[in-house]
Every structure is written in structure tokens, then in C-alpha cells.
Amino acid sequence: MMKSIATFFLSCCLIASVRADIDIDIIIEEGMSMARPVAVVPFNFSGTSARPPHDFSAIIANDLRRSGRFNPMAYNEMPELPTDYRQVEISKWKERGIEAVVVGSVEEISQDQFRIQYQLIDVFKPQAGISAEQSLLLNKAASTNTRSFRFVAHQVADDIYEALTGIKGAFATRIAYVTVDRSLATPYQLVMADSDGYNRISLFSSEEALMSPVWSPDGKSIAYVSFENGRSEIYLQQITGQRTMIAAFPGINSAPAFSPDGRKLALTLSKDGNAEIYVLDLVTRQFRRLTNTGPNVIDTEPEFSPDGQWILFTSDRGLRPQIYRVSVHGGRAERITFEGEYNASASYTPDGKSIILVNRTDGVYHIAKQDVETGTLQILTDTMLDESPSLAPNGTMVIYATIQNGRQVLAQVSTDGRFKIRLPAKQGEVKAPAWSPYLIQ
Amino acid sequence: MSIKGLGKSILITLPALFLFACSGSDTDTTPATTDSQTTTQPQVPTGPTQAELEAQANAKMREVRTVYFEFDDSTVKSEYQDLLKAHAWYLSKNPAVQVVVEGHCDERGTPEYNLALGERRGNSVRDILMSYGVTSAQIKVVSYGEENPANPAHNESAWEENRRAFLKYEG
Numbered sequence: 001m002m003k004s005i006a007t008f009f010l011s012c013c014l015i016a017s018v019r020a021d022i023d024i025d026i027i028i029e030e031g032m033s034m035a036r037p038v039a040v041v042p043f044n045f046s047g048t049s050a051r052p053p054h055d056f057s058a059i060i061a062n063d064l065r066r067s068g069r070f071n072p073m074a075y076n077e078m079p080e081l082p083t084d085y086r087q088v089e090i091s092k093w094k095e096r097g098i099e100a101v102v103v104g105s106v107e108e109i110s111q112d113q114f115r116i117q118y119q120l121i122d123v124f125k126p127q128a129g130i131s132a133e134q135s136l137l138l139n140k141a142a143s144t145n146t147r148s149f150r151f152v153a154h155q156v157a158d159d160i161y162e163a164l165t166g167i168k169g170a171f172a173t174r175i176a177y178v179t180v181d182r183s184l185a186t187p188y189q190l191v192m193a194d195s196d197g198y199n200r201i202s203l204f205s206s207e208e209a210l211m212s213p214v215w216s217p218d219g220k221s222i223a224y225v226s227f228e229n230g231r232s233e234i235y236l237q238q239i240t241g242q243r244t245m246i247a248a249f250p251g252i253n254s255a256p257a258f259s260p261d262g263r264k265l266a267l268t269l270s271k272d273g274n275a276e277i278y279v280l281d282l283v284t285r286q287f288r289r290l291t292n293t294g295p296n297v298i299d300t301e302p303e304f305s306p307d308g309q310w311i312l313f314t315s316d317r318g319l320r321p322q323i324y325r326v327s328v329h330g331g332r333a334e335r336i337t338f339e340g341e342y343n344a345s346a347s348y349t350p351d352g353k354s355i356i357l358v359n360r361t362d363g364v365y366h367i368a369k370q371d372v373e374t375g376t377l378q379i380l381t382d383t384m385l386d387e388s389p390s391l392a393p394n395g396t397m398v399i400y401a402t403i404q405n406g407r408q409v410l411a412q413v414s415t416d417g418r419f420k421i422r423l424p425a426k427q428g429e430v431k432a433p434a435w436s437p438y439l440i441q
Numbered sequence: 442m443s444i445k446g447l448g449k450s451i452l453i454t455l456p457a458l459f460l461f462a463c464s465g466s467d468t469d470t471t472p473a474t475t476d477s478q479t480t481t482q483p484q485v486p487t488g489p490t491q492a493e494l495e496a497q498a499n500a501k502m503r504e505v506r507t508v509y510f511e512f513d514d515s516t517v518k519s520e521y522q523d524l525l526k527a528h529a530w531y532l533s534k535n536p537a538v539q540v541v542v543e544g545h546c547d548e549r550g551t552p553e554y555n556l557a558l559g560e561r562r563g564n565s566v567r568d569i570l571m572s573y574g575v576t577s578a579q580i581k582v583v584s585y586g587e588e589n590p591a592n593p594a595h596n597e598s599a600w601e602e603n604r605r606a607f608l609k610y611e612g
Binding site: 182209211212225227230231232251252254255268270274275296298300301314316321342344345358360365385387388403406407408431432 | 548549550551552553554556557558560561564582583584585586588589593594595596
């Protein structure tokens with residue numbers, strides 16, 4: 001097992017105020033042996049300021065490392081420090097086994113305006129007679145300002161990731177989660193941060209519990225459960241702040257889930273006796289009851305399929321909680337999990353081929369993946385009391401909540417189960433992570 | 442000793458007190474006239490009346506307001522029948538009093554399933570109170586799922602304390 005701390009800033013331009021503004025560290029736990037060796041050479045900076053707002057190339061390198069697919073070379077091991085592809089001596093990288101090299105520059109063109117240029121070079125492609133240009137996988141430019149600087153760096157990392165893997169990158173995304181710090185006057189906070197933990201913003205804080213945040217498909221709002229009025233109620237809050245109550249019926253108001261088109265919200269209500277699945281049309285504000293299971297049964301945790309035609313949910317109609325699937329139009333629900341004594345909190349991967357869920361076998365809770373076609377179940381995690389799995393929009397990683405050293409923290413696992421990351425909290429406990437969709441900024 | 446253990450030891454002594462109060466009330470109700478007769482008799486300084494004794498015994502018993510559950514289960518254990526009977530006795534005698542039955546779970550299992558499980562535990566307690574004559578208008582069930590643990594630690598003894606229904610009086 002390989003353990004290494006992926007520090008955010010490898011260079012000296014560490015900005016203390018930003019650093020203090022993150023809740024979590026990122027510790028790579030397992031799976032780096034599978035990672036492909038690459039190099040992100042420090043970008044050249046030119047401008048009137050002493051330094052750029054952030055270390056652009058370090059953000060890229062850390063994103064690539066956190067994906068589990070790449071192992072970026074340390075700066076001090078690099079054979080040369082080119083900042084343009086024409087300066088790269090391919091042989092120097094080839095003999096060190098580096099597969100791809102990223103070079104680039106950040107130019108401050110005016111007050112708070114930066115121009116980024118970068119190239120991605122395929123080290124093993126050039127044959128005799130092939131020009132430097134032909135070994136370029138990417139040769140791009142972008143412009144940004146201080147506020148969007150990190151986001152643009154994540155977008156560049158997304159492009160590099162896609163060029164090297166064929167899979168769309170999901171670094172320019174956000175994570176929402178709930179923090180609990182009982183030493184504070186308002187112990188519960190709904191927080192939003194970049195996928196690497198930076199740019200932490202508290203969206204709502206409360207004396208009472210907060211649960212189940214989920215992103216709208218446009219990435220502009222979050223639905224969640226709040227106990228601010230002494231019981232569970234569902235709210236919809238835009239990330240800019242505006243907040244509306246969605247459901248506050250007698251009984252529980254729980255487990256909101258957006259339809260892929262963002263027009264509907266599936267949710268759990270017990271206003272008619274027991275916990276059943278309902279669908280709220282967000283345009284007409286009409287509620288429609290989807291399941292009709294009856295007294296003393298729990299139906300909850302609805303989740304839409306990627307095509308919007310099915311809803312997965314958890315039901316204990318067969319005594320133990322298991323996953324069922326029902327058409328969005330209603331009708332008979334079909335049980336789809338059979339392994340283990342408890343399966344819950346299910347969601348489809350974006351390709352619809354697998355289901356990520358919480359499985360309990362012999363009293364042990366882990367995140368698992370079930371193949372839709374074959375029904376084969378693969379346990380992905382080996383941590384303790386794993387729950388609340390949420391998939392990256394490209395389906396490669398799952399973020400979830402777990403217990404580590406007596407505290408609830410977040411962790412990540414790749415959907416093939418090979419790569420594992422711990423995200424220990426700086427203070428208090430962290431739970432209920434929700435990965436945003438792809439964002440456009 | 443855990444909170445749960447403490448609750449149990451109080452329970453062992455209290456049902457006896459309450460049974461006394463109950464049998465007292467049974468004999469008390471038969472001749473309604475005896476009360477007025479006794480008042481005419483020359484009085485030694487008056488002690489508490491039978492009704493007051495009952496109320497005191499009941500109040501003592503109702504100091505226990507938590508019912509604990511088995512893991513992943515919402516059945517109220519038989520050992521809590523007398524306790525809930527005591528609460529029901531009080532509520533049916535005081536129809537203006539409202540009780541909130543808070544349902545809670547330990548942290549194992551998903552938070553969303555546990556929110557529903559906490560409600561089911563609250564409903565189990567509500568149903569028993571109603572079987573002893575409390576009206577549904579007096580009882581409100583609120584589930585907190587695993588969100589408000591009595592003990593926030595992540596271990597077996599904390600989980601035992603957290604799987605509970607709590608009777609919270611209002612008004």
C-alpha cells in the first residue's frame with residue numbers, strides 16, 4: 001500500500017488565508033501503484049505582480065494525482081523545466097518513463113487579467129521524422145481573473161485528463177457536505193467547496209440538524225433537509241443564497257432527489273401514514289404519490305435513473321431494507337438487490353450500467369457497486385460505517401462518509417475499487433457529501 | 442453505568458409504586474360518596490389524599506421518559522409497558538397536555554432510512570399510548586433519525602443510548 005500526502009501547494013507560494021479556509025486534508029491511501037507517470041512542469045509567470053494568485057501547475061498536478069490515474073513527477077526530480085513545448089527535450093523524459101508532459105505559462109496582461117497557455121506532450125509518440133507539433137495532444141490558451149483562477153486550472157486539468165484517458169474530467173466541480181461542530185453556537189453547516197476542498201463557502205448554518213444535500217442538475221442550487229423548525233423539512237437553496245421551503249408536511253420530509261432534467265424532485269413523505277415515495281413537479285408544485293406500499297413499511301431514498309424513466313429506492317417491504325426499481329409512472333416495483341442483509345442509498349452510475357449503494361453484510365457497512373446486467377456485487381471500500389455515497393459526474397469516483405479515528409469524515413474510492421483517498425476533517429465531523437454535476441463558469 | 446442501565450434500575454422499582462397507585466384508584470372510584478363522608482369526620486391533620494398519592498407515584502414513575510430499542514428494530518420491549526401505561530394514565534387524565542414522541546436511531550445504516558426508522562419507533566410508542574386511552578390529538582411523533590444522538594461517540598455503548606424514543610411534554 002502506498003501512502004503519500006498530496007499537499008495542495010508544492011511550490012513556495014502558499015497562501016495562508018486560503019489554506020485556513022478549507023475543512024479537509026487529502027490523503028491518498030491506496031492505489032497509486034496503478035497510476036501513470038506524468039509531469040506537470042511549473043508554469044512560467046510574467047507580469048507586474050510578484051506572483052500569480054495560485055500555483056496554476058500545482059493545481060493541475062494535484063487534480064491529476066487525486067484521480068488515482070496519474071502520478072505527477074515531483075518538481076525537484078524533473079530533468080528540465082521548459083515552459084513551452086519547443087523547449088522540451090523528449091528523450092530526457094522518455095528515459096525517466098514519463099508518459100506525458102504538461103508545460104505552460106501564466107501571463108498577467110492587465111490588472112487582474114491573466115492569459116494562460118499550455119501544451120500537453122505525448123512523450124512516447126514521436127518517432128524519427130515527426131515534428132514537435134505532431135507530438136502535441138493539446139495546445140490551448142485561456143484567460144481568467146483572480147476569482148476564477150483555480151476554476152480555470154481545474155478546467156485545464158479536466159482537458160488534460162480527457163486527452164489522456166478518453167474520459168471527461170470532473171475536477172472543475174464542487175462538493176457540498178454537512179459539517180457538525182458541537183463547540184459552535186450553530187453546530188450544523190451546509191458547506192460548498194471546490195472538488196479539491198478550496199473555496200469553502202458556508203451556505204446555511206443552523207442550531208438544528210441538516211441532512212441529505214443534493215445538487216440540481218444545473219449546479220445552481222441544492223435541495224436538503226433542515227430541522228430548523230424542530231422536525232425534518234425540505235428546502236431548496238440557490239448557491240447565491242435565495243432559499244425556499246419545498247415540503248413541510250406532517251411526518252418526515254426526507255431524501256430529495258432531482259430528475260435529470262431538473263424539473264422534478266423525488267422525495268419521501270410520511271404524511272399519509274408511512275414513509276412513501278412522492279414526485280414533486282417543481283414547475284406546477286404538484287405532488288404525486290409514486291409508491292403505495294402501506295402500513296409500517298419504509299420506502300425512501302429515491303433516485304432517478306440517468307434516462308429519467310426509473311426510480312431506484314430503498315424499501316423494507318420484505319423485512320430488510322433492499323433496493324427496488326419502479327417506473328416514474330408508477331406501477332409494480334421490482335426488487336433488484338439480493339446480496340447481503342441490508343442494501344440502501346442506491347444511485348445509478350452516469351452510464352446506467354451499475355448501481356452504487358450501501359451494503360451491509362455480516363453487520364459491516366461498505367460502499368458497493370452492483371452490475372445492472374449481471375447483478376454481481378463488488379464491495380469497493382474497507383473503511384467503517386460507510387454511508388451517503390455520491391458519484392462524480394463522470395462516474396469515476398465516489399465520495400462518501402465514514403468513521404475514522406472516532407470521527408465522521410469523508411473519503412473517496414474509485415468506482416473500480418482500486419484507488420482510495422481519505423479526507424480527514426480539520427475540526428468537528430463531516431458528512432452527507434454530494435458531488436455537483438459538471439459546472440460551466 | 443450507562444444511562445440505559447440507570448433507566449432500567451429505576452424501572453425495576455417504579456412499576457411497584459405505580460401498581461399501588463393503580464389499585465388505589467380502582468377501589469377509590471367505587472363509592473364516590475365515601476369521600477364526602479370522611480370530610481365530615483373530625484380531622485387529624487390531613488395527609489395527601491388518595492388522588493394526590495396516585496399523582497405523586499405517577500409523577501415519580503414518569504420521570505423516566507426514554508424507551509430504548511434493539512438494533513434495527515422498532516418494537517417496544519415488554520419491560521416498557523408499565524412505564525408507558527404510567528404516561529398514558531397521566532395524559533388521559535390531563536387531556537390538555539401534549540406529548541411529542543421523539544424517535545431516534547443509532548448511526549448505523551443510512552441517515553435517510555434511519556429518519557424513517559426513527560418515525561416508526563415513535564409510532565410504536567404512540568400506538569401503545571393510544572391503546573391505553575390517550576387520544577391521537579395529544580400525541581405528535583417527530584423523528585430525528587440519527588441526527589440528534591444522546592451520545593455522539595461512535596461505539597457500541599453510544600449506539601445503545603441513541604436507539605431510543607423520548608417523551609417530551611408540551612403545555
